[in-house]
Amino acid sequence: MRRQSLDGRTFRPAGGRAGSGAVRFEFREDDGLVWATYRGGPVVVGVLAGVRDGADLRIRYLQIRSDGRREEGYSLNRLERHDDGRVRIREEAAFDSRGSDTSPVLDEVESA
Known part of the structure; x- marks a missing residue:
């Protein structure tokens, strides 16, 4: 994927479980962070x-x-x-307290 910033982009889970589509992600990016x-x-x-390296994105998360x-x-x-x-963000692997109970794909939506 050609390098284009995630800064200011909004994403929601693609398809997925009931209620998961209500989750809205507001991204920022600065020089690969x-x-x-x-x-x-x-x-x-x-x-x-x-951190982002081209089309690869490695993240840590915390949610309540x-x-x-x-x-x-x-x-x-x-x-x-x-x-x-x-833009689509496709999760390749995840390790968390819920096992595989996560949405593996986020799709960009128009910002509100």
Whole structure:
């Protein structure tokens, strides 16, 4: 994928479980450092931070769920481009307290 900043882009889970589409990720990027805040559905608040090298994105995240549980994790991601120019973030691996209970794909949406 041609290098294009994630700064100011908004993402939501693609398809996925009921309620997961309500989660909204607001990304920032500066010189390969990437961070985001997210919330919605079962997530009261979440934060992630990581580094980007071309189309590869390595992140750590922490989120608080509506039932009070704290979840932490690490994921390796690959940035892809839709035919219409929007960005897709595809998770390649994740290790967290929930096992595989995560949405493996985020699609860019128009910012509100």
